[in-house]
Amino acid sequence: MVRFIEENTKLVEKETGNKSNNDVTTTKKKVLQDLSINNGGGLINSWVDSMRACSPTHLKSLLKQSSWLTEHPSALDMFEEILHLSQGKQIVMFLDYDGTLSPIVDDPDRAFMSKKMRRTVRKLANCFPTAIVSGRCREKVYNFVKLTELYYAGSHGMDIKGPEQGSKFEEDSKSLLCQPATEFLPMIDEVYKKLVEKTKFTPGAQVENNKFCVSVHFRRVDENNWSDLANQVRSVMKDYPKLRLTQGRKVLEVRPIIKWDKGKALEFLLESLGYANCTDVFPLYIGDDRTDEDAFKILRERRQGLGILVSKFPKETSASYSLQEPDEVMEFLQRLVEWKQLRSGA
Numbered sequence: 001m002v003r004f005i006e007e008n009t010k011l012v013e014k015e016t017g018n019k020s021n022n023d024v025t026t027t028k029k030k031v032l033q034d035l036s037i038n039n040g041g042g043l044i045n046s047w048v049d050s051m052r053a054c055s056p057t058h059l060k061s062l063l064k065q066s067s068w069l070t071e072h073p074s075a076l077d078m079f080e081e082i083l084h085l086s087q088g089k090q091i092v093m094f095l096d097y098d099g100t101l102s103p104i105v106d107d108p109d110r111a112f113m114s115k116k117m118r119r120t121v122r123k124l125a126n127c128f129p130t131a132i133v134s135g136r137c138r139e140k141v142y143n144f145v146k147l148t149e150l151y152y153a154g155s156h157g158m159d160i161k162g163p164e165q166g167s168k169f170e171e172d173s174k175s176l177l178c179q180p181a182t183e184f185l186p187m188i189d190e191v192y193k194k195l196v197e198k199t200k201f202t203p204g205a206q207v208e209n210n211k212f213c214v215s216v217h218f219r220r221v222d223e224n225n226w227s228d229l230a231n232q233v234r235s236v237m238k239d240y241p242k243l244r245l246t247q248g249r250k251v252l253e254v255r256p257i258i259k260w261d262k263g264k265a266l267e268f269l270l271e272s273l274g275y276a277n278c279t280d281v282f283p284l285y286i287g288d289d290r291t292d293e294d295a296f297k298i299l300r301e302r303r304q305g306l307g308i309l310v311s312k313f314p315k316e317t318s319a320s321y322s323l324q325e326p327d328e329v330m331e332f333l334q335r336l337v338e339w340k341q342l343r344s345g346a
């Protein structure tokens with residue numbers, strides 16, 4: 001186990017070119033965090049426990065809700081404050097898909113967004129540069145959103161493409177494309193097939209190919225079988241030290257061990273839009289999942305813009321504000337559009 005950790009740490013360091021002690025410590029922590037899923041039965045259970053703890057029915061802490069809301073107030077209630085913070089700056093919108101623009105449903109292939117939400121996002125993209133940042137593969141998330149005027153960052157940001165046509169901001173993107181994990185494609189494909197085979201007798205388990213990453217869905221699996229399913233994933237993963245696991249909402253996500261995530265995607269997009277070293281930009285990132293935390297953290301580190309977590313329940317987060325569900329996200333986006341249209345006299 002210790003050797004495995006050391007080897008994985010070296011690999012991450014090699015992939016990332018990390019040099020400083022701080023970076024190495026962070027890297028080691030990350031590897032340990034990843035390995036808490038990759039390795040060891042007890043640690044598998046700790047992940048399963050954490051997934052149970054995230055389930056609202058298991059939350060004993062509803063009482064904590066009001067103090068959590070004090071720390072992460074509703075972005076709707078604080079709308080004027082948010083506008084004030086963005087004053088004189090260019091707002092750039094980053095939106096997660098599942099659980100943010102579309103409600104969480106049992107069947108990942110049926111996570112449709114409403115027509116009203118699509119209309120709102122279209123108007124939003126006419127007012128501000130807007131990107132969808134998703135764990136899904138880019139083509140799949142595009143097929144749900146169906147708006148050509150957006151930037152799309154699929155596979156947790158490992159597949160980024162600019163708008164094709166019809167966007168006011170199209171000129172800024174100029175056939176933008178970023179795919180930092182192409183060398184992992186054959187490996188991801190192989191792991192996908194192995195995971196499908198390994199999990200085929202677990203009722204409800206579903207493996208989703210997201211091109212540069214793979215999702216193993218637990219949502220429709222009986223809770224009593226979660227540990228078994230996690231162990232099946234682990235048994236496949238042990239042969240792939242260049243891949244790591246992260247956890248989402250009742251899902252385990254297999255990803256290349258490169259230092260790239262939704263936070264890096266956000267930075268890449270800001271840079272591509274010409275806002276690399278600008279102080280007059282205000283990125284607003286809205287997301288509901290653990291993987292969105294990478295983007296929330298980047299915004300905190302850069303002291304730029306802000307993150308909004310979509311959650312009905314208290315969660316540990318680096319976001320500053322909260323919204324309860326996709327309907328509230330839509331209301332927030334609508335208010336942004338109305339404000340912008342009023343200001344530009346449209």
Ligand SMILES: O=P(O)(O)OC[C@H]1O[C@H](O[C@H]2O[C@H](CO)[C@@H](O)[C@H](O)[C@H]2O)[C@H](O)[C@@H](O)[C@@H]1O
Binds near residue numbers: 096104107210215
């Ligand atoms: O970054 P996201 O756009 O939020 O993608 C993360 C995962 O989202 C999808 O799974 C989640 O939504 C499903 C549909 O509502 C739900 O059934 C599942 O339990 C959730 O985890 C998507 O299917 C995954 O591939 C993404 O990794």
